Amino acid sequence: MKKRNVIMLTLAILLIGLVLFATFRTTLLDPLGFRVKHAMGITSTADTTNEPIVFIHGYDGSNWTFFTTTVRYSASDFATRSLKLLVRENGDIDVSGVYDKAMKRPMIRVNFENPRSIIPNNAAWFANAMDKLKKEYDIEKVDIVAHSYGGLTFVNFLQKYNYQSDSYPKVDTFTAIGTPFNGSAVSSDGDTPYDLTATGPKKESAYFREMMKRKTKIPNDLPVLNIVGDLKDGSRSDGPVAVDSAKSAAFIFNRNDYQEVLFTGRFAQHSWLHANIGVDREIKQFIENHP
Numbered sequence: 001m002k003k004r005n006v007i008m009l010t011l012a013i014l015l016i017g018l019v020l021f022a023t024f025r026t027t028l029l030d031p032l033g034f035r036v037k038h039a040m041g042i043t044s045t046a047d048t049t050n051e052p053i054v055f056i057h058g059y060d061g062s063n064w065t066f067f068t069t070t071v072r073y074s075a076s077d078f079a080t081r082s083l084k085l086l087v088r089e090n091g092d093i094d095v096s097g098v099y100d101k102a103m104k105r106p107m108i109r110v111n112f113e114n115p116r117s118i119i120p121n122n123a124a125w126f127a128n129a130m131d132k133l134k135k136e137y138d139i140e141k142v143d144i145v146a147h148s149y150g151g152l153t154f155v156n157f158l159q160k161y162n163y164q165s166d167s168y169p170k171v172d173t174f175t176a177i178g179t180p181f182n183g184s185a186v187s188s189d190g191d192t193p194y195d196l197t198a199t200g201p202k203k204e205s206a207y208f209r210e211m212m213k214r215k216t217k218i219p220n221d222l223p224v225l226n227i228v229g230d231l232k233d234g235s236r237s238d239g240p241v242a243v244d245s246a247k248s249a250a251f252i253f254n255r256n257d258y259q260e261v262l263f264t265g266r267f268a269q270h271s272w273l274h275a276n277i278g279v280d281r282e283i284k285q286f287i288e289n290h291p
Contacts, residue, residue: 058148
C-alpha cells in the first residue's frame with residue numbers, strides 16, 4: 001500500500017510538472033529537443049520568419065559576454081540558444097551547439113580566440129564566421145547585436161567584406177551596445193576634444209574617419225539601434241565610453257533608419273549594459289518591429 005502511494009505521488013508530481021511546462025513553456029529546453037532530433041536524423045520544417053540573432057563580444061570579451069542574455073531570451077520564449085563559433089587566429093572555426101531552421105530565432109554567439117586584437121583582424125575573422133553560416137548552415141538573413149568594440153568589428157566587416165557580396169547572410173538589423181564610435185576619450189568633468197556639435201564631432205578618431213570615408217558602403221536601409229550608457233557621475237560616460245562617442249553613430253548611419261536609446265545610472269555601466277533587462281526589452285522590440 002505504501003509503495004502504491006509513493007508511485008501515485010510520483011505520477012502526480014510528473015503530471016503537474018508536464019502541465020506547468022505546457023502552460024509556461026519557453027525555448028530554454030528547445031536545444032535539447034533539437035539535439036535529439038538531429039541525432040535521430042529527423043528533419044524540421046523551416047520557419048523563415050525567425051532568422052538567427054548573431055552576437056559579437058567586445059574587446060577582451062568572451063563567450064560569457066552574452067551568456068546571460070541568451071538565457072534570459074530563452075526563458076522568455078523570445079529566442080533559442082543555438083551555436084557558438086570560436087574563430088581561431090588562423091581563421092579556423094570551432095563550432096559547438098546545434099542549429100535547426102525550425103528554431104525560434106536561433107541565437108548564435110561569435111567569439112574570437114584573441115579577444116584583444118585590432119578591429120581589422122576581428123572583422124576578417126567575423127567574415128569567416130558569416131561565410132560559414134551562409135555556406136554550411138544555409139542562413140540567409142541575420143540580426144546583429146554587438147557590444148562595445150564588437151560594434152566597430154561589425155561596421156568594419158560591413159564596409160570591407162559585406163559590401164555588394166553574396167557570400168554572407170543579409171543583415172536585417174544592427175544593434176550596438178556601448179560602442180565607442182569616436183574613440184575612448186573620457187574625462188571626469190564630461191568634456192573631451194571629441195564632443196559632438198550639430199554637424200558632427202569636434203575631433204575625429206582614426207576609426208571614425210575611416211567609417212565616414214566608407215559610409216556609402218553601409219546599406220542605406222539598414223535599421224540601427226544604438227544603446228548608450230551614462231552613469232550620471234559627471235563623466236558623461238558609461239565608464240570606458242563617452243556618451244558623445246557612442247552617439248557619434250548618428251553621423252555614420254542613415255538617420256531615417258537610426259534610433260538611439262539612452263540608459264542612465266548604475267546599470268548603465270559599460271559591462272552591465274548587456275546584462276540590463278531594460279536593454280533586453282529595447283532589443284527585443286526593435287527586432288520584432290523589423291521582421
